[in-house]
Amino acid sequence: MDDNNETYSDLLRRAAKQLSNAGIEGGLRDARRLMENAGGVSAAELIAAENDVVSTETLNVFEEFIERRAKGEPVSRIAKKREFWGLEFDISPDVLDPRPDTETLVEVVISQWQEHYKSVLDLGTGSGCILLSILHEKRQALGIGLDQSEAALEIAKINSKKLELDGRTQFNTSNWFETVKGKTYDVIVSNPPYIPSADIEHLDVDVKEYDPMSALDGGKDGYDDYRHIISNAKNYLAASGLIAFEVGIGQADKIAEMLAKVGFLHINIRKDLSGVKRCVYATAPRV
Structure with missing residues (x-):
């Protein structure tokens, strides 16, 4: 049973603040992309689910991603993907x-x-x-x-x-x-x-x-x-x-x-x- 009761919106706001405090510009943008990867959802699906409660499994992965980003690791390295020439590449x-x-x-x-x-x-x-x-x-x-x-x-x-x-x-x-x-x-x-x-x-x-x-x-x-x-x-x-x-x-x-x-x-x-x-x-x- 999940103990977490935070929604996607709650987590994104909290993560954006954490990244901002760490000196990372564009914290909300980075948080959204990392949440997409942590939860296995598209950008559109994330928007639709913003008031849904996040599963504990997704929460744990997301928080690890945010910790890594706060230390300076690029989003693309965390996600293991990068868009280039309109195509998605594994890295x-x-x-x-x-x-x-x-x-x-x-x-x-x-x-x-x-x-x-x-x-x-x-x-x-x-x-x-x-x-x-x-x-x-x-x-x-x-x-x-x-x-x-x-x-x-x-x-x-x-x-x-x-x-x-x-x-x-x-x-x-x-x-x-x-x-x-x-x-x-x-x-x-x-x-x-x-x-x-x-x-x-x-x-x-x-x-x-x-x-x-x-x-x-x-x-x-x-x-x-x-x-x-x-x-x-x-x-x-x-x-x-x-x-x-x-x-x-x-x-x-x-x-x-x-x-x-x-x-x-x-x-x-x-x-x-x-x-x-x-x-x-x-x-x-x-x-």
């Missing part, structure tokens, strides 16, 4: 939490897509959100996602199956191009680690404490992985193919220079919704 501690800024990279690929493009290579695929979002839009394309983390690839495979894209995707354990030697692709896309090593300790808690370090640390100056990818990419990009990167704040011009030095053409920079130069893209160099 885990083994993958980078997809952010809205990264949707700019998907936008670039979609806007630059040529009719003859049929294949996409995603380097450092993580949850698979970039590759799968592109394939969701481009129904005739096939994609391969590479990552050095087998645990990350398991999440990508789950997402691929959930989105019914598993028939057009393949995920391989690989250190960048290691397992695709001798093959070429129409599109190469990557959101590699780009935080300078010394800057990681100054990142927000929700990043440095909850995103995998392997997805953040870009070496001493933040450009280690860009150097490796750019110096090798021309061997894997088909004629007139597209290469596109997400980049960190202040890195776009340097990445553009690196692409120009090895002969890439039509180099462009795209800003995100905040006006930050977020993506650099180019077409295959002359052979």
